Amino acid sequence: MIETITLYDIPSPIVPGIAWSPNAWKVRYALNYKGLPHKTEWVEYPDIKDKCIELGIEPTSTRSDGSLYYSIPAIYDPNTKSSIADSYRIVLYLERTYPNTPRLMPKGTEALQSFPLYSHAMGPDIPILKFNILPTFRLLNPRSQEFYRSVREKIHRVKLEEIEPKGEKAEVMWKRVKESYDKLDGYYRLSGGPYLMGETLSYVDIAIASLSAWIRSLHGKDSDKWKDIISWNDGRWGRLVESLEKYATIN
Amino acid sequence: MIETITLYDIPSPIVPGIAWSPNAWKVRYALNYKGLPHKTEWVEYPDIKDKCIELGIEPTSTRSDGSLYYSIPAIYDPNTKSSIADSYRIVLYLERTYPNTPRLMPKGTEALQSFPLYSHAMGPDIPILKFNILPTFRLLNPRSQEFYRSVREKIHRVKLEEIEPKGEKAEVMWKRVKESYDKLDGYYRLSGGPYLMGETLSYVDIAIASLSAWIRSLHGKDSDKWKDIISWNDGRWGRLVESLEKYATIN
Numbered sequence A, B: 001m002i003e004t005i006t007l008y009d010i011p012s013p014i015v016p017g018i019a020w021s022p023n024a025w026k027v028r029y030a031l032n033y034k035g036l037p038h039k040t041e042w043v044e045y046p047d048i049k050d051k052c053i054e055l056g057i058e059p060t061s062t063r064s065d066g067s068l069y070y071s072i073p074a075i076y077d078p079n080t081k082s083s084i085a086d087s088y089r090i091v092l093y094l095e096r097t098y099p100n101t102p103r104l105m106p107k108g109t110e111a112l113q114s115f116p117l118y119s120h121a122m123g124p125d126i127p128i129l130k131f132n133i134l135p136t137f138r139l140l141n142p143r144s145q146e147f148y149r150s151v152r153e154k155i156h157r158v159k160l161e162e163i164e165p166k167g168e169k170a171e172v173m174w175k176r177v178k179e180s181y182d183k184l185d186g187y188y189r190l191s192g193g194p195y196l197m198g199e200t201l202s203y204v205d206i207a208i209a210s211l212s213a214w215i216r217s218l219h220g221k222d223s224d225k226w227k228d229i230i231s232w233n234d235g236r237w238g239r240l241v242e243s244l245e246k247y248a249t250i251n
Helices: A020-031 A045-055 A086-098 A117-122 A128-138 A142-156 A167-191 A203-219 A225-232 A233-243 B024-032 B043-053 B089-098 B117-122 B129-137 B141-155 B166-191 B203-219 B224-233 B233-243
Strands: A005-009 A036-040 A072-079 A082-085 B007-008 B038-042 B074-077 B081-084
Touching: A005 A020, A020 A036, A036 A072, A036 A117, A045 A082, A045 A142, A072 B007, A082 A086, A082 B141, A086 A203, A117 A167, A128 A142, A128 A167, A128 A203, A167 A225, A167 A233, A203 A233, A203 B166, A225 A233, A233 B043, B007 B024, B024 B038, B024 B089, B024 B203, B043 B074, B043 B141, B074 B089, B081 B089, B117 B129, B117 B166, B129 B141, B129 B166, B141 B203, B166 B224, B166 B233, B203 B224, B203 B233, B224 B233
Parallel strands: A005 A036, B007 B038
Antiparallel strands: A005 A072, A072 A082, B007 B074, B074 B081
16 A cells, blocks of 8 residues: 655645645646645745755755755655655656556656746746746745745845836736747647647646646736636636646645 | 658758758658658758748748748658648658658657757757857858858857857857756656667657757867767767668768
8 A cells, every 4th residue: 555645835824725836736736646645744935945854855956156955845755765856856756656657757758748848938037937926925924925035035136026027018028928828839739639748648738737827826816817828829728727627636 | 652752951062971951960860760762952041042932831930130031951742742841840741741651759749849959958049059150151152151151140240250159268168068968968867768768769869969960060070079079978979870870861
């Protein structure tokens, strides 16, 4: 019998169901899709580093100032006594460790699945991020808010409230978000199916759905932003997120 | 019986075997791998636009100044009376039109194969390009040279001779080329095989091999640049190009 895997995620007191982090959603969708027993442990931003060190997880990367970057999502799997961070690496681990569960990386596509297709379509500055930073801050608990503000303000060198584009700038940038989804749609049209591999759901769809659902969490179902996104490309993005609802249980 | 497909390519009087264009090589490797009868027709740079219009090929894209960009490689397939430009689109066409020939885009991976992995690894400014512009100019016929110079100098806003980095700048930029290959190597290591899909050769390998072989054509087999590249990542890139030599016949 497979023992319960722990998924470490960042909580929100506001988002229905608590879970909002797009990268953690990639892993949660995968765990549910694979039918692997799991539970979530909630970790606030300032505690991520200590939690990773406690679990023996290596930093995901090094920041440009040389400091180590520890990140969530992470999992601890008691079946193999393994701790892993980074959503792609976690799902790859699940694919390899539990080969008899439904696959998200069909044979031979592991490397092809690792492409950050979403951010590639968005371009190097990922315009959607600027719209999401302040709403992300707002949905966090106070301890995480403080930490999040200090990190983002160091990176962007302006007050958190000034990162979001306003007026005409916002319009131009939102148009670029639409163009990115159009580009993604071009990839999907090549496949001819609802998924990037045609009829077969794979990791790259989960990644794109998670990032789209993030916008819904941040801005709300009734926001103009979410309404825009689900109106683009014949409703592809809303349908993609909906098709994963049955794997959206938060344990 | 399949009638002979025409591949339109740009000639060089210097490169052994005449063919040097990396994008045309992607198509040539594919035609040979699939065993499709084909012949090459050589087109000089200033004649590409007229040739495309004659064949009824749409421009590949629009330049930032609004002018239409016609490009080679292109093919004319008398079996279906189709003319197509752009290496990915041509290979996708061959996959769909000749499904009983060896596949380069295994089922479901058509869209995943379209990802420009090489330029993604290189980053938005693709550092190798700056090293390749002057050598590309040098291997062309005079008519193409004149055209190539005028286009590049308009894009880069400096004399062709000044595009290539020199001294310390060149060292830094070449280090970035190595880092890009290291990144590509990381993708290949995920697959565990000589190819990005493991043991299965696919379009993305052909694209990476074509771009690597381009550096060999431009700088020569005995150049430091080529020697560097084949020494990186345990010799992966030399082996990849070698593994395609049997599909490198120029018809």
